[in-house]
Amino acid sequence: MTGPMPLTLASIRQAPKAVLHDHLDGGLRPATVLELAAQCGYDGLPAHDEQALAHWFRDAADSGSLELYLQTFDHTVAVMQTPEGLRRVAREAALDLAADGVVYAEVRFAPEQHLEQGLTLDEVVEHTLQGFREGEALAAAAGHPILVTCLLTAMRHAARSREIAELAIRFRERGVGGFDIAGAEAGFPPSRHLDAFEYMRAKCGYFTIHAGEAFGLPSIHEAVAFCGCDRLGHGVRITDDITDGEGFAPVLGTVAAYVRDKRIPLELCPSSNVQTGAVPSMDKHPFDLLARLRFRVTVNTDNRLMSDTDMSREMLKLVETFGYGWTDLERFTINAMKSAFIPFPDRLRLIDEVIKPGYAVLIG
Template sequence: MTGPMPLDLASIRQAPKALLHDHLDGGLRPATVLELAADCGYDQLPARDAESLGAWFRDAADSGSLERYLETFAHTVAVMQTPEGLRRVARECAIDLAEDGVVYAEVRFAPEQHLEKGLTLDEVVEHTLAGFREGEALAAEKGNVIRVTCLLTAMRHAARSREIAELTVRFRDSGVGGFDIAGAEAGFPPTRHLDAFEYLRANHAHFTIHAGEAFGLPSIHEALAFCGCDRLGHGVRITDDISVPGAIEEAQLGLVANYVRDMRVPLELCPSSNVQTGAVPSLDKHPFDLLARLRFRVTVNTDNRLMSDTSMSEEMRKLVDTFGYGWSDLERFTINAMKSAFIPFPDRLKIIDEVIKPGYAVLLG
């Protein structure tokens, strides 16, 4: 081959990808939701066939409201209450990501939401991790190698964050890479969970915080200054602290934005989801390109593949079509993500040097 491969969806699928922000309960196959609902007797699904159900999730998530968007999870969480359900969803998650060219993924979920059938928090995590390992093995049999790391999420409106932080530390040698808090931001600041973050820091554990998605700069400031997070989940509202009066070279950054860029705090940007939840008005107005050009550590993520009817390849294609990115840009965003992963440095470097760089070298010709 001479010269780079054409930048289309098919070729993007061949590119090695690193994913940091993907919700397990937001990535189910519609057919799996239907089958698990039948198995566990859940009869409140809004559609009875996979195609219609997938369309319902996408349409319901397109409301432009984070709160309305989050309501769709009631159906997926409802079918993830048994060992079999958790293992299957995790197994299929790993397989689906691997088939899309994802070589490293961090998938998060909230164990506290999966206790309705009598499972303990530890059992929830054990079954989910087992599913990921099964999925990795099945993907490898098809020649699609992937490493999946699990992040444990605490719900910001609940009071179990310290318990989930302890769970994170307890399972960090078994496939759990870190901690997260999620849920509606307004009225539930991250500082409500300071005891959890203090415990994590005391135990040298990684954590990210959903901040700067539906709520503005104060959410980001608290996540960094008081909680001490390693990464920002979404973080699109960092642009509230950036002024661009003219050319990009004239951009003026406030104290928070300067800190995020100077300290290379990774931004877990999720283009399609950010539009769906109303965090940004449209894809062409997404701050991804501004932040990338200002050399923030931007990463590309799916957030919820079912609700956004998306994949990592789709998210990259949309960015290519919207902002004119080339292979070298996609490689940079992928390496940004891999540098920011919650696994040991040698492991990150190995994937960058032995998988990502060689993979993009082929695509670049």
């Protein structure tokens, strides 16, 4: 082949990809939700055939409100309360991501939400990690190798963040790469969980913080200045600190400049950001502005079920909206890989041996 391969959904699926922000309980297969609900006796599903259930999740998530968006997780979490359910969901997540061309994935979930049938926090993590390892092995056998790292999330409205941070460190050598807080932002600032973040720093642990999605610049400021996060989950509201200067040239405020200059990665999730009302539409998404200003932007799925998406479709939307080419997609992928919560040699190996060669073929 001479010259670049045309950018289509099929060709983008061939590109090696890295995702940093993917929720385990937001990526179930609709058929799996139905089968697990039947097995565990959960009768609260809003639809009872695969297609109707898939449509319900997508439509319910299109609320324009983060709080309403989060309510869709009641159903997925309900069927992830058993060892078998956790292993299956984790195994299928690894397989589905690998089939989409993802070579590195960080998949997060909140162990505290999976205790309703008597599992301990440690057991929840053990079964989930087992599922990821099973999925990795099956994906490799199918010719789609993937490395999955797990992030443990604490719910910001609850009071277990220090406990979950300790859990993340306890499993650090067994497949858990870091810690996160998630949930409704308004009224639950990151500094409320300062003890957990101080613990992670004391243990030299990685952590990201959901900030600047539904709430504005104060959330981001706290996350970076007081909590010391390694990455920002979403962070789209960083644009609140970017104004038009003379000749409409963008001027960065103190927080925005700090985030850019410190190379704090932004885990941007285009489809989800529109669904939750963080941005009004795809063409108004600040992804391109932030990319042009040289922030470390990354492309992510957030919740594949709720957004009816995957990494290839997220990238295609950016291509169609902003006119990106293969070199742009490669840069965003390398941004993500540079920002991964794994040792530097492993990051470098994937960049040099998998990502760059994979894009070289597509670029031609």
